[in-house]
Amino acid sequence: MGASTSAEPRVSAEQKEAEAVTASTGALPLLQKAFSKLANPETNAVPLENLQQCFSFGREGRSYSGSNVPDSFPVLLDHLASSLVDQFFVPDKEGIIWVEFVRGYNKCCARVSASVSLNMLMRVFAAISQSANVPLHLEFESGDDDCKVNGHVLPSNVFLLLALCWVMSWGGSRKLKGEGNLSLPDLNHLVLSVIASCGEVEGGLNVWDCDISSLEVQLPAGKFVTWVMSTVPCLPDCLRQYFHARLLIAASDGVELASSNSSSVGDISSPAAYDYILTQGRAWAISITQKSTRNEEISRAFISNGGGMDNNLLYRSSTHGRGLGRFWSHVEGYKGPLLILIAASSGDAHEGNSIDRKWVIGALTDQGLENKDIFYGNSGCLYSIDPVFHVFPPTGKEKNFVYSHLHPTGKVYQPHPKPVGVAFGGTPGNERIFIDEDFAKVTVRHHAIDKTYRSGSLFPDQGFLPVEGLISEVEVWGLGGKVAKEVQNSYKKREELFTEQRRKVDLKTFASWEDSPEKMMMDMMSDPNAVRKEDR
Template structure:
């Protein structure tokens, strides 16, 4: 191991630097443990075959939730491990020594800019594509991580790249979630669920490629699109829309090293995951695996981690705990909504599915789309905007994130009917809104959850500019709401606090229902008798005792 060899021989300056760089990522203890367990004691090296096996993943029959099913994808994954080793781990005589192992890790997973890490991801993808016998238009000038890349991607290439990132996360996260009773349960080689991510591919096509005005985002075949996406434009799109995409590879490398160490400790055959991790229960939900993953790729926060738990959860109960409100199950309307989200003090993701008529179509064809909003706190009953931060989302058919602009703080508006019968000369709108100003909200949902109004971004200075729905013009778009979902992303603590709040409210409601008759001294003084007397003879004059 590196530590033992350093006590026998003088530590070189390169080794100290590499160990410092690895320690800055927090992975040095793991690297030392992995090298110690799997290296040859005589040569103090790891063979290339062992390292390739560490990063090798295999899924023979992946299940796709979308209609896109590239037959070449299993072959691409089959060459992933060898591509990683060939690119970053240079062997010497007998294998890869401690310094070479550290050097390879720092090259692929060290601290670097987002653009450099995306370059590394593209190099791995291009190598795996080449090894699997497919063609690629990507060209790299040098072997460095920050080398210049030229060429382009096809929409089908981008779909394979995104699915490769998903498969890496799926592999390590489903493996980690299956550690039970000291035994490591490895994923079945036949079990991989590929999500529908057309909503991630299409915005890249529209942003990077040249498409004509008749391009229909609701009806297109990703695999048959012959649109060139210049790699420079793609990198710019990825940095702005999916900045954490390259983290999938880093998590995969660290996760596979951890899995290898645990498997070595067990000294026995690993078992396969039992049970169904399919998405049958979540297919009807607005927040599918693919949409949840797209939201997680747009931010680096604890919220992103909570969403990833939903993407790769094999436990349906976990999903049920996070789903606070669903209009088709709990009933439409602001009151039903409020009874399910009140008391939840944590980040919330709200998704709204609506239908609108496409004005560009002669037959006024109805189009279905999904928009969303992420709040960093629970909802409050106020007649003014509030909130400290948040994001707006175009979810489907194309995905885009609208982060805060920093100009205004009109993040959330949620107003119920006032409890008292008070006359208001200028009543405030009753409903839920995001961005804009009162009566000119960027997105407004009425109290019956029947109508959604989406306005042009010129009305909004809180969130970044851009259309929330395809072909959105300057005029407000009024659409019929078909479904609303609210997901709690505050973890177990936020849910426990809400449960305690609901129990207190139920207790107070029960106490208010009980009437203590002993509080009334006699019938003559009770308000009930006064009301009955007035109803019996309303014209009778009541003399006031002085």
């Protein structure tokens, strides 16, 4: 017994504890495989160079494009790998031994509170900024994982942090080569959301015509943390996803994880190929607002594989035609979550201008649409998307989530007809968002009339009176995956079959030629004024 015990390697209590935490996340086999790939067989430790290469986002031969990409951003990406290694791993003289390798993974990817996860992201960003010599005025009160963050950030710092998180969302989905184009999406709507929520701009903030790069307003760190927790609580997950995915790539011998129909290797964005309301920047913003299968579908369709957007598009007014009828023919039968976006413009109350105030709002439903003259639904969110991004989740007080009512098919007299159109929040006749039958106008009312969704303005300077906007585009995106689309296709095939059967007339049901519809039509054509039996 003693001999067998001495032959087995001793496992320390610290190692057992670390492995138990990793095993609870299901990632222990992954770490074992990645460690064996990265470690030096002679020292049984991972050299720092190997680990930095695992987490690196190389930019050699890579070009950068996008709206107002600062020169400091590529430098930040150069220091991403070294900062991650320094932040989460404690090296030995030979490198990173197994127990420290596991501890580093647990520190970044183990289940922790939202505040700890955000604090970790802020520390990583501060370390990267310091290495890249980017000014950042953040201070952490202690080394604790959940300590208070003091100081302030500038709009330029916010943009860099958001851009870094977006790249980690992309970089975690594939093994990127050193060459290609990195095209950052437009993130101004998120930066303006931070400024509007956290800062006070001298002379006021004109969101309709604002150069974010020139703003020097100081945004308190505490308010910024509050904004992240209330608006984009999934933002810190980008770091965890990148960390985990890079180790997964290392464990797979560096095999690319992206699907075969993704964009070209090295090019992590496919912009300008489409002119949708739902740009990649807007889709990513929506995907980090809450943890749900709906947002995972958005991320999968628009972030991991930008070229597959058409597969999720159910309706677009400029393509399929305006009006409730055209709209309904494309969304009917879809039994999954839907993202409905409206691009509109409204005039300034003081200037009477109807073209300078362009805005985008949206609604995320938890289910498909139904033809009802009452509100329905179990869950959903409203979004102010452009020019300023905000999210309005349910309040739990009422359940008037969705209203979608078509004209009754029969000619039945209705003394009090219900509104015909699509609406979200409020009550019938007094909806928070109402799209008319022709899809020409959208009416947006003050949040005071709505107890279903959280209060707040759906676009800047909304005011208390109802605002009527001219619709330029409406889009509907299906977020139910392949199953929901297949169910809708089956539904459409059944409806087409029933319609075709109703059109057919079986002549055997008529007793004779004299009673057939063809005979009646021929008689009318020959002498339309003749007195007929039924007219006497």
